[in-house]
Amino acid sequence: MTRIEILNELKKVFAPYTTNKEMLSSINDSTDLIKDLKINSANLVDIIIDAENKYNIEIDFDAADKMINVGSCIDVIREKLNQKNVEYR
Amino acid sequence: MLSTGNDIVSLNAINITRSKQPGFYSKILCDTEKALYRESETALMPFENYVWLLWSIKESAYKYLQRIQPGLVFSPTKFVVKQLQIPFLYAITTFDVKETEGRGFDSNAVFKSTITFGAYTLYSRSLMYRELIVSVVNGDEDFENTGWGIKLINKSDPEYQSNAVRAFLVNRLNKLFHLDGLMIGKSMHGVPIVLKGDAEVGLSVSLSHHDKMVAYSFQFG
Numbered sequence: 001m002t003r004i005e006i007l008n009e010l011k012k013v014f015a016p017y018t019t020n021k022e023m024l025s026s027i028n029d030s031t032d033l034i035k036d037l038k039i040n041s042a043n044l045v046d047i048i049i050d051a052e053n054k055y056n057i058e059i060d061f062d063a064a065d066k067m068i069n070v071g072s073c074i075d076v077i078r079e080k081l082n083q084k085n086v087e088y089r
Numbered sequence: 090m091l092s093t094g095n096d097i098v099s100l101n102a103i104n105i106t107r108s109k110q111p112g113f114y115s116k117i118l119c120d121t122e123k124a125l126y127r128e129s130e131t132a133l134m135p136f137e138n139y140v141w142l143l144w145s146i147k148e149s150a151y152k153y154l155q156r157i158q159p160g161l162v163f164s165p166t167k168f169v170v171k172q173l174q175i176p177f178l179y180a181i182t183t184f185d186v187k188e189t190e191g192r193g194f195d196s197n198a199v200f201k202s203t204i205t206f207g208a209y210t211l212y213s214r215s216l217m218y219r220e221l222i223v224s225v226v227n228g229d230e231d232f233e234n235t236g237w238g239i240k241l242i243n244k245s246d247p248e249y250q251s252n253a254v255r256a257f258l259v260n261r262l263n264k265l266f267h268l269d270g271l272m273i274g275k276s277m278h279g280v281p282i283v284l285k286g287d288a289e290v291g292l293s294v295s296l297s298h299h300d301k302m303v304a305y306s307f308q309f310g
Contacts, residue, residue: 019246035279038247040299041148041163042098042141045116046107064116065164 001081006074013050017043029071051077057084091293091308093235094152094226096145099300100138101220102245108137117144119166130175134217138181142200142222143170146213149226150204152280152295153211159278167206174201184218188240190261192309193233194225225295225306234309236261242301250298258294258305 001009011024018024018037033039039047048064051057051073057080059067066072107113114123117140126132126139134142147168155161176198200215204226214232215224216239223239225232238261242253255273262271262283272284273294283290294307 042103042144042299045113045165046104048116049107049113052112061116061164061166065162068162 001078003074003078006077007070009054010051010070010073010077013047013054014039017047027070029069029074031070033067033069033073055081057081091310092153092156092228093293093295093306093308094149094154094156095237095295095297095304095306096148096152096224097239097297097299097302097304098141098145098222099220099302100141100218100222102300103137103141105137108140114140117147117165119169122170125170125173129173131173133175133179134181138217138222142215142217142224145222145224146170146202146204146215146226148297149213149224149295150206150211152297153226153228154206154209155278156280156293159280169205170202171205172201172203176200181217181219184220184239184241188238188257190236190238192236194235194237221302223304227308235306236265236309237304237306239302239304242298242303245301247298250303251296254296254298254303254305257303258296258307261305262292262307 011027014024014037017039020038023036031037034041048059048067052059055077059076059080063076067076122143131139147165150168151163179198194214200217202213204211204213211226211228212230213224213226215222225235225237227235238257240257258273259271263269268285270285274282274284276282281294281296283292283294291310292307294305297304
């Protein structure tokens, strides 16, 4: 998946947890989940679980720690998708 | 340096089913904390309450340390709750007021814990009602100089929450210190600071909000 494809899918993952819909429509790599999208920290684990379910990947603790902004979320998901593809070969 | 960290969880807003799923709570609790629930009287409380009690303690500990270690990343399983003391004859009650404020916790039915993060050992006090959990973390076991407040608000949008918790804290500080014109700002590292005009007042404060609830804590200098 390309970064753009993942970004568009991530908008759907974030949607239930942000009231800032205007910001959601224009997110980019530097958009901070808490400071910009105003996502409550109590929902960060929900986002990780939703991303795991959507992409059928497992996001470990170290990877989850990096998921602070949109760009780092995309990086983590791409890395986990690549690992999964390697395992399937 | 004085610091404080707090957190509030609205139990009305949590997903109970998800909170009890291993894939979810394993991202918050480490193995020793799972064992702590099974082995102690904490098993008397619903498991989802235990998960969110520990979340609030860990988030409070993170906020405490964030003031000391700017740039610290919140990684829940690295904050380890080592001991959890439940109030004697504990029975959960309803939060039946609009707001409450206090200094110290001795007169309340309070949960006490010890938390470790790397070389740090921190201490928490938590209040749990049917509707909410509030935690405060300090660097020592004495909470006598800790001020705190909990308030129910009318809306859950972030701007309203942010304004409400700031006004709640400023009102308390004005009453205590008789200083007009106090404002809550943010440091360059993103932690809340108290300002009078352009000058920072040397008071450590922590703010939190979730759903239609806000809370603060601060340390009397």
